[in-house]
Amino acid sequence: MSDTSIDTGKLVEEQSDYLLSFAMSKLQDLELAKDLVQDTFVSAITKLDSFENRSNIRTWLTSILNRKIIDHWRKAETRYTDPVSSYFDQEGKAKHWLMDKKNSTSVESVVDQITKEEATMELYNCIEKLPPKWRGVIASKYLDEKVSDDICKDMEITPSNLWVIIHRAKLLLRDCLTKAELR
Amino acid sequence: MKDCQDITELVERSKIERISLGDRMSIGMHSAICKNCRQFFRDSDTLDEMMQSKRFKHLGEYSFTTEEKEKLKILLQSKSDS
Structure with a gap:
């Protein structure tokens, strides 16, 4: 190399x-x-x-x-x-919307979806930057949906450590996400 | 008198276990006068919502197999040497 x-x-x-x-x-x-x-x-x-x-x-x-x-x-x-002919009825004089074209999703909801997807991806990125133990706690809680007792047992922390870690992790994640927005 | 750090920690605690009436009242009184803490409460809820979403859970599901990664490394090595 x-x-x-x-x-x-x-x-x-x-x-x-x-x-x-x-x-x-x-x-x-x-x-x-x-x-x-x-x-x-x-x-x-x-x-x-x-x-x-x-x-x-x-x-x-x-x-x-x-x-x-x-x-x-x-x-x-x-x-x-x-x-475009596939959007409107071509048979009669009045060109009305065809059945399968009139109920489509709104553009607004798609934009909302895309924005959410990008934000979620950014959050995923931010979680990877957390200290390993905090990342473990966040992954166990949100991805694996483990109950608090199991998280504490697995990570060898006390219940009060658990919410302190979640509190700190959220402060960092919030910071990371808002900075990403500015980038 | 609880400060902003105490209050925001308490809020995270309240999401995990039951907190006392006194603590709940402290949160209520503090948030009535502290805009920054109110902002944190909203952000904390948004983060919960995002991390609990199906979209988020799916993200960790995709990965390359060890074999695919090894092939990729060999390919990249050959490109970077040339």
């Missing part, structure tokens, strides 16, 4: 699952998501010079991946053109 390159093994271990989760928050196809993550790593390695530690490596990789996801959508969009 040359001096200018980075530890690719470490990069894969630390970033691949996060990037895959990010891709899956936007795509439904796991194989496609894996391919795009692989492409992202390859692009990153070949243009490492443009990184220059200007930002966090994860932020940088995520922006490359995001670009690839958008490219995928754009290419998919040009292959599929839906004529």
Whole structure:
């Protein structure tokens, strides 16, 4: 490995699952998501010079991946053109909405959904930055949905430690999320 | 007199176990006069909501297999050497 390159093994271990989760928050196809993550790593390695530690490596990789996801959508969009005729009844004189086109989801709710997805992804990112024990507590409580007694037993903490850790973790998460918003 | 740290900790405690009437009253009185604590209570609820959402729980479910990671490492190593 040359001096200018980075530890690719470490990069894969630390970033691949996060990037895959990010891709899956936007795509439904796991194989496609894996391919795009692989492409992202390859692009990153070949243009490492443009990184220059200007930002966090994860932020940088995520922006490359995001670009690839958008490219995928754009290419998919040009292959599929839906004529407007499929939206309205073409039989009679009055062109009314076809049954399956009138009850569609509102744009507002989709935007809301996308914003929530991005915020959730950012929160996931923030949780990974917490001290290991706090991260363990948060994961046991929210992801594994363990009861407090079990969390205390597993993590070898007292019940009062539990809420103190949750309190502190939330302060950090709140800080991390609001800073991410400004970035 | 409980300060902001005590009060916000108490609120987290109240989400886990039952707290005394006196403590509940302290939270009520403090939040009536402290905007920053009120903001924390709202943020704490939002964080709970986000971390309890299905969307959030699904995030940890996706991962590469060990084999896929090894292949990826070899591929990247070859790219970075060239």
